[in-house]
Amino acid sequence: MGNIGIGFDIMGLALEKPGDEVIASKSDTPGLRITKITGAGSKLPYEPEKNTAGMAVQRLLEHLGETGRGIELEIHKKMPINSGLGSSAASAAAATLAVSELLRTGLSKRELLPFAWAGEQVASGSPQGDNIVPSLLGGIVLIRDNATFDVHRLHVPRGLYVVVVHPKLELLTRDARAILKQEVPLDKHVRHNANLAAFIIGLFNGDLGLVGRSLRDEIIEPQRAALIPGFYDVQEAAMQQGALGCSISGAGPSVFALCANSLIAENVSLAMQLAFAMHKFESTIYVSMVNQEGAVIC
Amino acid sequence: MGNIGIGFDIMGLALEKPGDEVIASKSDTPGLRITKITGAGSKLPYEPEKNTAGMAVQRLLEHLGETGRGIELEIHKKMPINSGLGSSAASAAAATLAVSELLRTGLSKRELLPFAWAGEQVASGSPQGDNIVPSLLGGIVLIRDNATFDVHRLHVPRGLYVVVVHPKLELLTRDARAILKQEVPLDKHVRHNANLAAFIIGLFNGDLGLVGRSLRDEIIEPQRAALIPGFYDVQEAAMQQGALGCSISGAGPSVFALCANSLIAENVSLAMQLAFAMHKFESTIYVSMVNQEGAVIC
Numbered sequence: 001m002g003n004i005g006i007g008f009d010i011m012g013l014a015l016e017k018p019g020d021e022v023i024a025s026k027s028d029t030p031g032l033r034i035t036k037i038t039g040a041g042s043k044l045p046y047e048p049e050k051n052t053a054g055m056a057v058q059r060l061l062e063h064l065g066e067t068g069r070g071i072e073l074e075i076h077k078k079m080p081i082n083s084g085l086g087s088s089a090a091s092a093a094a095a096t097l098a099v100s101e102l103l104r105t106g107l108s109k110r111e112l113l114p115f116a117w118a119g120e121q122v123a124s125g126s127p128q129g130d131n132i133v134p135s136l137l138g139g140i141v142l143i144r145d146n147a148t149f150d151v152h153r154l155h156v157p158r159g160l161y162v163v164v165v166h167p168k169l170e171l172l173t174r175d176a177r178a179i180l181k182q183e184v185p186l187d188k189h190v191r192h193n194a195n196l197a198a199f200i201i202g203l204f205n206g207d208l209g210l211v212g213r214s215l216r217d218e219i220i221e222p223q224r225a226a227l228i229p230g231f232y233d234v235q236e237a238a239m240q241q242g243a244l245g246c247s248i249s250g251a252g253p254s255v256f257a258l259c260a261n262s263l264i265a266e267n268v269s270l271a272m273q274l275a276f277a278m279h280k281f282e283s284t285i286y287v288s289m290v291n292q293e294g295a296v297i298c
Numbered sequence: 299m300g301n302i303g304i305g306f307d308i309m310g311l312a313l314e315k316p317g318d319e320v321i322a323s324k325s326d327t328p329g330l331r332i333t334k335i336t337g338a339g340s341k342l343p344y345e346p347e348k349n350t351a352g353m354a355v356q357r358l359l360e361h362l363g364e365t366g367r368g369i370e371l372e373i374h375k376k377m378p379i380n381s382g383l384g385s386s387a388a389s390a391a392a393a394t395l396a397v398s399e400l401l402r403t404g405l406s407k408r409e410l411l412p413f414a415w416a417g418e419q420v421a422s423g424s425p426q427g428d429n430i431v432p433s434l435l436g437g438i439v440l441i442r443d444n445a446t447f448d449v450h451r452l453h454v455p456r457g458l459y460v461v462v463v464h465p466k467l468e469l470l471t472r473d474a475r476a477i478l479k480q481e482v483p484l485d486k487h488v489r490h491n492a493n494l495a496a497f498i499i500g501l502f503n504g505d506l507g508l509v510g511r512s513l514r515d516e517i518i519e520p521q522r523a524a525l526i527p528g529f530y531d532v533q534e535a536a537m538q539q540g541a542l543g544c545s546i547s548g549a550g551p552s553v554f555a556l557c558a559n560s561l562i563a564e565n566v567s568l569a570m571q572l573a574f575a576m577h578k579f580e581s582t583i584y585v586s587m588v589n590q591e592g593a594v595i596c
Contacts, residue, residue: 144496144511190306192491194442197308213442219487
């Protein structure tokens with residue numbers, strides 16, 4: 001989940017679910033092939049160079065000098081696409097780790113990051129790492145600089161739960177980016193700085209009250225909310241049920257809320273789903289803690 | 299020291315030196331009087347309602363229902379004024395604490411904050427707390443919200459030293475504020491967010507390398523640097539001597555650098571002073587650790 005409301009293009013958070021599965025296997029026929037794509041990704045391309053998972057693996061194989069290898073990938077999409085949940089990053093992260101394990105490269109996930117990142121850019125067209133970094137490494141992360149992979153984990157307070165509600169409406173990240181104003185008023189910039197800084201202090205100190213009152217975005221959220229029918233009703237429903245804060249997941253249309261425990265999270269998720277239903281949108285609920293592991297070998 | 303380069307209007311840091319002294323005593327003649335002002339503050343007004351220290355005490359006395367009390371203040375300015383070092387905040391903090399102690403109010407420094415803050419506004423004319431909060435409470439602080447006094451201490455890594463070099467040139471905060479553009483380009487806003495977040499993570503994790511590479515201000519610094527002749531030479535001199543980062547203290551003209559130990563700090567301070575001298579400006583050096591106590595009773 002990119003952005004986390006307050007960290008546009010620089011922060012991301014890994015969820016326990018949903019997540020994609022990639023199966024990598026060796027083949028006697030040289031070259032990289034995607035042999036199967038199941039789930040929500042039926043529209044996704046099988047050509048490796050157009051597919052985020054394929055491109056990530058291709059970059060890894062180039063690095064290893066193993067482009068002649070016979071490798072087959074099965075991609076089982078369990079995440080909705082164009083949902084604001086970083087589905088393409090999840091596939092890229094999974095594929096990179098799977099092939100690294102298959103070839104016994106001994107590379108750490110941090111070492112694999114540049115290859116997975118390159119793969120994800122095929123889909124997003126932009127260099128932001130706010131989806132790929134948490135997908136691969138887990139946790140709540142800050143990306144200080146894309147070019148140097150200057151990434152950092154933030155402390156995750158005990159008890160923090162994340163609710164995501166994904167309404168059945170399609171929204172392209174490119175469109176959600178195109179509408180953004182290219183100037184920010186200085187006073188909003190300063191208030192945003194204060195809230196971002198306080199959000200991070202709240203995480204490090206385990207001060208969930210501070211995390212909640214800092215999770216306010218006056219800059220991006222008001223612009224993108226216009227693309228998500230009923231957003232403010234969903235947000236209000238979450239806050240009335242005791243969410244710490246609620247905003248747009250990535251570029252949307254998914255909406256997330258942070259909560260102080262699992263029962264509040266359940267209450268919040270149902271209230272948010274009901275609010276979307278009032279606007280005639282079906283939606284899917286995901287409730288989880290922050291995923292501290294990122295991509296894993298199963 | 300307000301701003302700390304990366305935290306315009308929202309972060310501040312307390313220095314061990316310089317600092318002001320205020321002596322408060324009881325008098326049989328009712329009413330608040332400023333009886334003496336020494337040091338750099340020879341231009342400062344003796345009328346309590348025009349003086350930051352006087353106004354801070356006045357607000358405290360109103361809160362206590364003690365406006366009829368006879369109180370005399372001596373203000374010994376040991377800090378340069380209009381230096382970007384928050385001299386007016388230092389006097390307000392000292393006076394508030396002194397009178398609170400004199401009257402045995404039992405109020406904590408956090409409880410005294412609103413009165414000192416009100417006093418400082420007499421001088422600054424703006425509600426920012428980035429000078430008054432560290433002056434009174436000490437440490438490196440974030441002010442999330444002025445209206446609710448939502449203030450937080452950041453972790454101060456072991457070994458961190460602060461160099462401040464104050465050139466003999468006068469610069470009014472009001473002027474330094476008036477020149478600022480009222481819009482920030484979105485891409486600079488995002489990069490600034492990334493650096494600010496990384497700076498705070500660096501402090502909490504004791505990662506001085508991260509603190510250093512995050513201490514970059516592309517927004518305010520380039521605008522205010524134009525008011526400080528030789529600024530970029532001073533900054534370069536600091537970095538060449540191994541400073542973690544270097545920027546403008548408050549609204550200037552003082553320039554500060556953060557350093558990883560006391561010897562580097564000494565080297566950096568001399569190089570900065572020399573660079574100012576090349577531009578024909580005498581300057582005063584202050585080197586200290588972060589002051590964790592704030593205002594104290596002597």
